[in-house]
Amino acid sequence: MPELPEVETVMRGLATVLEGSRISRVAVNRAGMRWPFPVDLAVRLEGARVLGFARRAKYMLMRLDTGQSALIHLGMSGRMVARRLGVAPVPRGAAQGAYSDARGHNQPPEAHEHLVIENDAGWRVGFVDPRRFGSVDLVATAAEGAHRLLRDLGPEPLEEAFSAAALSARIGASRTPIKSALLDQRVVAGLGNIYVCEALFRAGISPRRLAYTVAGARAAKLVPAIKAVLAESIAAGGSSLRDYVRADGELGVFQESFLVYGREGEACIKCGAACPGIRRIVQAGRSTFFCARQQR
DNA sequence: AAAACAGCCTGCGTGC
């Protein structure tokens, strides 16, 4: 589900709830998700103070005063649910994982809540992920970048170092379609299906164009388009589709700003009435939306 | 070596 703007939004939400606090209790409700959890995950987290959060591509890093960081990925369907805890004890006989909320109401746990973290500030954060494509691991903070999931990632698209020249260098002589190249996290880190479609439309570049031909003037147009669509989405709190809610329960609204994604058959805003219609094709097994008249 | 593909999972909307 979540691409870079959604992960950034979730991370900021987690920071407001967890940063500076001490983790008081951890519930590990299954052995793992995409991969097994570290066997000592609960022990490593309990009692640790949360120093802060960082994001790398679509990964969140929760840095602890133990010298370790929790490396968290939301996969396709992952979300974080933050609830304020009440002081009332949970009644005897309540369902496993039930908790008392701020109003003292007894709440059942959400389905597919695989990991729960409570802190000394009275928050309960549940990691809910029905499809279990998400993951949680622990890594030494000083060696975060060397983790196998992070070490091969390309540049952060919102950093200055991500320039047209940098993109061209990463693409090299690749003959894969530019759509597929931009989904490759080694080329640029954090884009997913939606924002690739949106950025290519903004830049007027066909998703079918061979990646190596996106250089020079085309790359110079594409890179600002990528930065703009990501920055606008973050400012809107990300996009809320099927599974995604912010940690504070507020919904991001950027999905209302999609120009091509999910708009098969509609006229694009650049062509207007003359538009032959936004098309949906499948590339590398993923839907691509584009306007064949505006994107060459 | 690069690119395509299958596979991991559940849930939801659609059409019969």
Next chain:
DNA sequence: TGCACGCAGGCTGTTT
């Protein structure tokens, strides 16, 4: 109403 099918925001390991 029930059921089969297709589709979904990601990423990895294997095959071609």
